[in-house]
Amino acid sequence: MFGWFENPRLRGGVHAEEHKSETAELSIASGFPIPKKLYIPVQQHVGKPAEPVVKVGERILKGQLLAYSQGTISAPVHAPTSGVVADVKDFPAPHPSALPIRTVVIESDGQDEWAPLEVPDDPFELDAETICAMVGSAGVVGLGGAVFPSAVKLSLGRKSKIHTLLINAGECEPYLTCDDRLMQEKADEIVAGIRLMLRGMGAPKAMVGIEDNKPAAYQAMRDACRDYPNIVVSQVPTRYPMGWDRQMLRYLTGQEIPADGRAADIGVVVHNVATAHAVYKAICLGQPLISRVVTVSGAAVAQPRNVEVPIGTLMSEVLAFCDWDKTKMARLVMGGPMMGDALPIADVPVVKACNGILALTAAEIEEPEVQPCIRCSSCVTACPVGLLPLEMASRIKVNQLDAAVDLGLKDCISCGSCSYVCPSNIPLVHYFKFASGELVKRQQADHKSEQTKRLIDERNQRMERIRLEAEAEAQRAQEARAARLAAQQAQQAQQAQAKAEETV
Numbered sequence: 001m002f003g004w005f006e007n008p009r010l011r012g013g014v015h016a017e018e019h020k021s022e023t024a025e026l027s028i029a030s031g032f033p034i035p036k037k038l039y040i041p042v043q044q045h046v047g048k049p050a051e052p053v054v055k056v057g058e059r060i061l062k063g064q065l066l067a068y069s070q071g072t073i074s075a076p077v078h079a080p081t082s083g084v085v086a087d088v089k090d091f092p093a094p095h096p097s098a099l100p101i102r103t104v105v106i107e108s109d110g111q112d113e114w115a116p117l118e119v120p121d122d123p124f125e126l127d128a129e130t131i132c133a134m135v136g137s138a139g140v141v142g143l144g145g146a147v148f149p150s151a152v153k154l155s156l157g158r159k160s161k162i163h164t165l166l167i168n169a170g171e172c173e174p175y176l177t178c179d180d181r182l183m184q185e186k187a188d189e190i191v192a193g194i195r196l197m198l199r200g201m202g203a204p205k206a207m208v209g210i211e212d213n214k215p216a217a218y219q220a221m222r223d224a225c226r227d228y229p230n231i232v233v234s235q236v237p238t239r240y241p242m243g244w245d246r247q248m249l250r251y252l253t254g255q256e257i258p259a260d261g262r263a264a265d266i267g268v269v270v271h272n273v274a275t276a277h278a279v280y281k282a283i284c285l286g287q288p289l290i291s292r293v294v295t296v297s298g299a300a301v302a303q304p305r306n307v308e309v310p311i312g313t314l315m316s317e318v319l320a321f322c323d324w325d326k327t328k329m330a331r332l333v334m335g336g337p338m339m340g341d342a343l344p345i346a347d348v349p350v351v352k353a354c355n356g357i358l359a360l361t362a363a364e365i366e367e368p369e370v371q372p373c374i375r376c377s378s379c380v381t382a383c384p385v386g387l388l389p390l391e392m393a394s395r396i397k398v399n400q401l402d403a404a405v406d407l408g409l410k411d412c413i414s415c416g417s418c419s420y421v422c423p424s425n426i427p428l429v430h431y432f433k434f435a436s437g438e439l440v441k442r443q444q445a446d447h448k449s450e451q452t453k454r455l456i457d458e459r460n461q462r463m464e465r466i467r468l469e470a471e472a473e474a475q476r477a478q479e480a481r482a483a484r485l486a487a488q489q490a491q492q493a494q495q496a497q498a499k500a501e502e503t504v
């Protein structure tokens with residue numbers, strides 16, 4: 001069922017129940033109504049949050065800049081439709097904490113009127129820098145969930161002698177089929193995006209890896225690449241987490257990314273397939289990233305399907321479009337069931353990172369009773385990173401976080417393969433997520449105490465400086481007083497002498 005013995009290029013992984021057939025055969029639904037209100041967080045990417053440039057009450061057009069990117073690693077956000085800026089306020093984020101983040105609220109006018117779009121005469125004649133600049137100003141980020149600003153990665157390609165662009169079309173998470181449908185329906189546009197990315201990076205060739213459970217997408221992409229021999233489309237085995245960059249890269253090239261390194265260190269840059277489509281739209285159509293295809297599934301929706309949704313739409317509205325029965329839902333997940341985030345509320349916006357909205361019932365998330373470990377080592381065999389999940393969990397249980405770190409905790413990608421195969425139903429990945437959270441807290445506490453120490457040191461230095469300055473000032477005053485006194489005495493002596501001379 002699983003293992004790394006069959007192919008040396010495949011490490012670990014599991015055959016998870018797919019649940020893809022519910023949506024894989026249906027075309028991407030069109031006709032999603034423009035929501036009355038859209039909630040666009042200014043932080044939808046790795047890096048610094050964007051800074052709003054619009055004011056409350058201002059009329060805006062579809063595609064207009066709402067917030068500009070700040071710093072080298074950041075991305076702008078744009079208006080998904082026309083209307084009026086109703087507010088700029090804190091609003092719950094699509095995150096397990098649902099903590100509020102800065103959000104631009106748009107009241108749509110129903111016109112969906114585009115701002116003027118700039119389209120180059122021949123996009124394939126653009127130079128690399130212009131391509132990167134256009135991708136950056138369109139707010140394109142990695143749509144596989146990583147949301148790293150794509151322009152930064154493309155520029156890295158130019159600086160680091162990249163020979164291969166790897167397009168990750170693994171989509172290995174159960175339920176999710178949005179990339180599959182995109183490839184079936186928009187293969188030509190995706191290939192145009194790949195060609196532009198190659199040009200932007202100055203790289204000679206691209207590889208596209210597609211799991212072999214998507215034969216129609218594979219065929220569509222092969223057909224679209226027929227005239228481009230430098231873009232090779234390959235099937236990879238269906239085995240979760242094949243969509244993990246390192247696994248896909250290892251399988252397709254036989255190369256390993258160094259433990260603390262990046263794919264660029266071995267001449268490869270990895271982008272998600274939906275990102276290539278967003279690049280096509282940014283450059284060939286001049287459209288910023290203001291919508292995305294989302295898989296809506298789970299047994300609590302009567303009409304599971306893929307829907308193209310404006311960024312900022314509330315998930316509750318997307319679910320309602322798919323006949324959501326809220327009473328049946330036991331868990332709401334953004335992303336896939338293995339690595340996605342469980343959300344406490346559905347009134348949170350769809351963001352660029354959101355490739356799935358799953359309304360799962362109790363039967364779908366049933367967690368059987370935990371039994372004692374039987375030391376079968378299935379978790380070890382299933383781990384794609386090559387870790388010892390059981391050993392790490394034992395250390396975490398007794399609060400030996402450093403020992404778990406020594407065993408590789410920081411390399412764990414929280415894929416859940418170990419938990420999935422465990423015959424004793426031990427929720428191993430929960431331990432690792434908890435421990436990783438503790439490590440972050442510890443780092444923050446260390447950082448805080450370092451900051452506090454620095455502040456105390458600075459204060460002490462400041463006080464010492466003030467004391468020395470006060471002493472110097474006192475010294476100066478004393479010297480001035482002494483000088484004044486001496487001058488007075490000299491003057492008095494002169495006057496006395498003058499008086500004495502007069503008397504004589």
Ligand code: SF4
Nearest residue numbers: 373374376377379422
């Ligand atoms: S898979 Fe489960 S039962 Fe088997 S060794 Fe790992 S933790 Fe123990």
Ligand code: SF4
Nearest residue numbers: 383412413415416418
């Ligand atoms: S969750 Fe971590 S330890 Fe478990 S299989 Fe995935 S990478 Fe390995």
